[in-house]
Amino acid sequence: MSQGGHVVILGAGHAGGTAAALLRQYGHEGPITLVGDEPIAPYQRPPLSKAWLKGEADAGALALKPLEFYAEAGIDFRPGVRANRITRGPKTVALSDGATLTYDQLILATGARAIALPIPGADLQGVLFLRTAADAEALKAAVGPGKRLAVVGGGYIGLEVAASGRALGAEVVVLEREDRILARVACKVLSDFFQGYHQQHGVAFELGCSVTGFEGEGGRITGVRLADGRVIACDAAVVGVGAHPNDELANDCGLETARGVVVDLDARSVSDPNVFAIGDVAHRPMPIYGERMFRMESVPNALEQAKQAASAITGRPRPPGECPWQWSDQYDLKLQIAGYAFDVDEVLVRGDPTSGKFAVFHLAGNQVQSVEAINAPPEFMMGKQLILNRKPVDKAKLADPAVSMKEVVAQG
Numbered sequence: 001m002s003q004g005g006h007v008v009i010l011g012a013g014h015a016g017g018t019a020a021a022l023l024r025q026y027g028h029e030g031p032i033t034l035v036g037d038e039p040i041a042p043y044q045r046p047p048l049s050k051a052w053l054k055g056e057a058d059a060g061a062l063a064l065k066p067l068e069f070y071a072e073a074g075i076d077f078r079p080g081v082r083a084n085r086i087t088r089g090p091k092t093v094a095l096s097d098g099a100t101l102t103y104d105q106l107i108l109a110t111g112a113r114a115i116a117l118p119i120p121g122a123d124l125q126g127v128l129f130l131r132t133a134a135d136a137e138a139l140k141a142a143v144g145p146g147k148r149l150a151v152v153g154g155g156y157i158g159l160e161v162a163a164s165g166r167a168l169g170a171e172v173v174v175l176e177r178e179d180r181i182l183a184r185v186a187c188k189v190l191s192d193f194f195q196g197y198h199q200q201h202g203v204a205f206e207l208g209c210s211v212t213g214f215e216g217e218g219g220r221i222t223g224v225r226l227a228d229g230r231v232i233a234c235d236a237a238v239v240g241v242g243a244h245p246n247d248e249l250a251n252d253c254g255l256e257t258a259r260g261v262v263v264d265l266d267a268r269s270v271s272d273p274n275v276f277a278i279g280d281v282a283h284r285p286m287p288i289y290g291e292r293m294f295r296m297e298s299v300p301n302a303l304e305q306a307k308q309a310a311s312a313i314t315g316r317p318r319p320p321g322e323c324p325w326q327w328s329d330q331y332d333l334k335l336q337i338a339g340y341a342f343d344v345d346e347v348l349v350r351g352d353p354t355s356g357k358f359a360v361f362h363l364a365g366n367q368v369q370s371v372e373a374i375n376a377p378p379e380f381m382m383g384k385q386l387i388l389n390r391k392p393v394d395k396a397k398l399a400d401p402a403v404s405m406k407e408v409v410a411q412g
Contacts (some may be wrong), residue, residue, distance in 0.1 A: 001205075003028040004029055005030045005103075005104030005105055005242060005313075006030055006031045006032075006033070006101075006102065006104050006105075007028065007030065007031070007033070007103065007104065007105045007106075007107065007313060008025060008032075008033045008035070008093055008101050008103035008105075008107070009032070009033065009034045009106075009109055009112070010035050010076070010083045010093065010106070010107070010108055010109060010110055010249070011035070011036065011107075011108065011109030011110040011111055011248065011279070011281070011322060012034050012035065012036025012037075012038065012041070012042045012079065012109075013036070013040065013042060013044060013045065013109060013245075013279065013280075013302070013304035014044065014064065014279065014299055014302045015109040015111070015278040015279030015280070015303075015305060015306050016036065016278075016279070016306075017033060017034070017042025017064045018040070018041075018042075018064065018111030018302065018303055018306040019032045019067065019107055019109060019278060019306040019309055020032055020070070020073075020075050020077075021065060021069075021073070022306055022307060022310035023076075023310045023312075023313065024073045024074070024075070024316065026310050026311065026314040026316055027314055028310075028313065028314050030073070030104070031074045031076065032073075032074070032076065033075075033076040033103075034070065034075055034076065034077045034078065035076065035081050035082070035083060035095065035101075036077070036078070036079050036081070037080065037081065037082040037091075037096075038079065038080070038132060038133070038134070039080045040059050040063075040079065040133060041063050041064070041065065041066075041067045041070065041077065041079070042063070042065070043059060043062040043063050043064060043300070044062045044063075044064065044168070044294045045132075045394035046130075046243035046299060047062055047138040048130060048133065048135070049136070049157055049161050049164060050131075050146070050160055050162035050163075050164055050329055051079065051135075051372065052133070052136040052140065053136060053139060053143070053161070053164040053165075054164055054167055054168065054345060057139070058090070059133055062133075063384070067366050072199055078095075078097075081095050081096055081097050081099075082095070082096045083095055083096070083110075083249055084096055085247060085249070085252065085253070086103070086106070086249050086250075086252070087253065087254075087255040087411050088253050088254065088272055088274075088275070090102070091104065091106070091274065092102050096142050096290065096385045097317050101344060103274075104274065104307070105274050105275075105276065105313050106274060106276070107259070107274045107275075107276045107278060107309055108129055108247075108249065108250060108261055108276065108281055108303075109278050109279050109281065109306075110245075110246035110247070110249065111131075111138060111245075111246055111279060111281055112131075112244055112245045112280040112281065112282045112297060113131060113237075113243060113244055113246055113281045114129035114130070114131050114239065114240070114242075114243055114245035115241050115242045115244055115265075116129075116160065116239065117152070117211065117239055117241065119211065119212055119213045119214070119216065120194060120212075120213040120364075121213050121214030121215060121216055121225075122214060123222065123264050124214050124216040124218050124219060124220060124221040125216075125220045126142060126184055126216075126221035126234075126236045126237065127214055127219065127221055127236075127237050127239065127275070128142065128236055128237065128238050128239070129238065129240075130157060130238060131243070132241065134372065139161070139236070139238060140168075141257075142235065142236035142359065142380065143164075143165050143168050143170040143235075143236060144169055144170060145168070145169035145170070146169070146170075147170040147171070147235045147236065148170065148171045148172075148173075148233055148234045148235050148236075149161075149162075149165045149170045149171065149172045149173075149234060149235070149237070149238065150167075150172075150173050150175060150223075150224045150232055150234035150237040151172060151173070151174045151175065151226065151237070151240060151288060152175050152211055152237055152239045152241060153174075153175075153176065153239065153240035153241040153242075154174050154175075154178070154180075154181030154182060154183075154205070154207075154239065155174030155177075155181075155184070155185060155216060155241075155242070156182070156185065156328045156335075157183065157195060157240040158176075158181075158238070158240040159174070159182075159198065159328070159330055160328060160329065160330055161238050161240065162174055162198060162203050162330075163198070163201070163203075163330040163331050165302065166201050166202055166203060167170065167256065169343075171202075171204075172202070172203045172204070173203070173204040173205070173206060173232055173234070174198070174203060174204070174205050174206070175206045175209055175211055175213075175226070175232065176205070176206070176207050176208075176209070177208070177210050177321050178207070178208065179207055179208045179382055180192070180195070180207060181194060181195055181205070181207070182194065184347050186372060187341070187345070187347055187360055187362070187372070189349055189353065189373075190335075190360060190362050190372050192328070192353075193353050193374070194333075194391045196224070197330070197331065197333065197356075198330075198404075200295060201331060205286045206226070206232065207272060209226050209227065209228070210226065211224055211225070211227075212225050212226065212227050213225040213310050214237060215231055218254075221234065221235070221237055222235075224237055225288060229320055243280065243297060245259060245260040245261075245281045245283075246258075246259055246280075247259075247260055247281055250269075250277065250281075252409070254271065255269050255271045255272060255275060256270055256271045258281070258283045258293070259283060259295060260277070260280075260281055260282055260283030260284075260295040261277035261281055261282055261283060262283045262293070263276065263277050263282050263283065263284050263285075263305075264283055264285065265276075265284075265287070265308065265318060265321075266308050266309065266311070266312040267282060267284065267305045267309040267312070268309070268312060269307040275320055276313075277304065278306055278308070278309050278311040279301065279302040279305060279306075280295070280296075280297045280302070281295075282295065282305055284296070284301075284305065286324060286340075287321060288321065288323065288339075288354055288387065288388060289340065289342050289369075289378040289391065292342065294340075295326055298324070298325070298326035298377045299326070299338055300322070300324065300325050300326065301324060301326075303320070304322050307319045308376050317391040321388070322388070323338050323339055323384040323385075323387045323388040324338070324339060324340065324364055325337060325338040325339070325384060325394070327379075333356065333374055333375060334374070334375055335372065335373070335374055336372075336373045336376075336377070336380040337370070337371070337372050337373075338370065338371050338373075338384040338387055339362075339368070339369055339370035339371065339383075339384075339387040340369065340370055341362040341369055341370040342364070342369055342370075343364045343366065343369065344362040344363060344369055344370070345363065345364055346362075346363045346395075347360060347361070347362055347363075348363060348395060348398060348399050349361075349399075350376075350379060350398060350400075350401055351376065351379075351388060351401050352398055353374075356374065356375055357373055357374060357375040357409040358373075358374055358376060359372065359373040359374065359376045359379035359380070359383070360373075361379075361398060363393070363395070365392075366392040366393055366394075367386075367390060367391075367392060368383060368386040368387050368393055368398075369387065370387065371383030371384075371386075371387070376382070378404070378405040378406075379405055381405075382405035382406065382408065382409045383405075385409055386408075388408060391409070394408065394411055397411065
């Protein structure tokens with residue numbers, strides 16, 4: 001494939017920034033334009049709910065590359081600008097600053113945005129989200145000793161915020177509409193473990209509750225109203241109830257979407273060979289799970305798809321497939337998750353949850369579909385191999401911590 005075409009990347013997050021760097025690393029000689037709506041260079045987002053909130057990192061420390069890298073690499077980085085319209089016929093992108101770009105290949109890395117609750121008081125000052133560095137900065141200013149923080153949503157982001165809030169000395173309550181935290185993303189064993197651990201650190205929980213509004217005075221939040229009439233007093237509230245892909249540009253220009261831009265194994269749009277979509281905005285295949293396609297929100301997925309797109313554009317072989325994975329850090333706990341629990345008929349716990357070091361394996365027959373590992377790197381690493389290689393496993397050995405994971409994999 002030609003190395004001289006103009007590649008335009010819309011979105012300067014982890015996926016977009018990595019794709020720009022990889023294109024140069026892989027030998028692309030043509031112009032590259034990286035468009036991002038934030039005022040700073042691409043940065044790591046996972047530490048926002050942890051190191052940034054606790055004052056242990058700033059934009060410079062989290063940057064994927066130093067700002068000068070982009071100019072030195074011949075990458076035209078345009079911060080603080082967003083794309084307004086894609087016209088696929090003439091291959092143009094209209095930007096918010098009035099400029100128009102013409103592309104040969106276009107990479108959509110527009111990410112996802114936090115879902116806002118359509119309830120009274122949602123526009124009050126102190127009703128916060130956590131997707132960007134600006135969000136993290138606003139939250140950091142709102143929490144501290146003597147402050148009361150309400151977290152709406154008991155998913156991983158909400159729990160990470162809760163842990164950081166406690167580390168900063170704030171009182172924290174997690175409000176979850178399901179009857180357990182992590183109900184949509186983890187098994188009950190993990191939900192019970194994390195709830196207990198957070199409670200040991202002073203976090204309160206309200207489960208099975210519905211948030212109907214935010215109360216305020218003078219334009220600032222003072223509490224969260226529940227469906228049963230109670231008001232949970234707070235100085236700030238973080239809403240963490242999921243994210244929606246920023247796929248409006250793709251929809252408007254006629255690309256196929258399914259809550260994300262539908263792409264193939266090269267991260268190429270199934271509607272247009274000159275358009276790619278990577279990261280949180282992509283609805284992608286994962287062959288180890290058959291014909292399923294789904295959207296993943298994780299740094300490893302952003303990196304993998306950046307490699308796929310950059311390889312396809314530069315004519316390199318497609319990178320080998322990976323097992324999807326993600327992680328969450330809370331207090332002194334590291335949760336590492338590999339795979340997805342599709343078609344599971346058995347859940348197997350290896351180790352003792354009360355020890356703070358264990359793993360939960362999700363199986364379909366004798367195949368591992370997913371593993372959730374708490375402070376258990378061998379189970380995570382070997383579990384990834386079992387998932388990716390689709391090897392059958394001896395369940396008795398897998399359940400026995402006295403049998404090494406290497407032996408489990410070798411005898412699978």
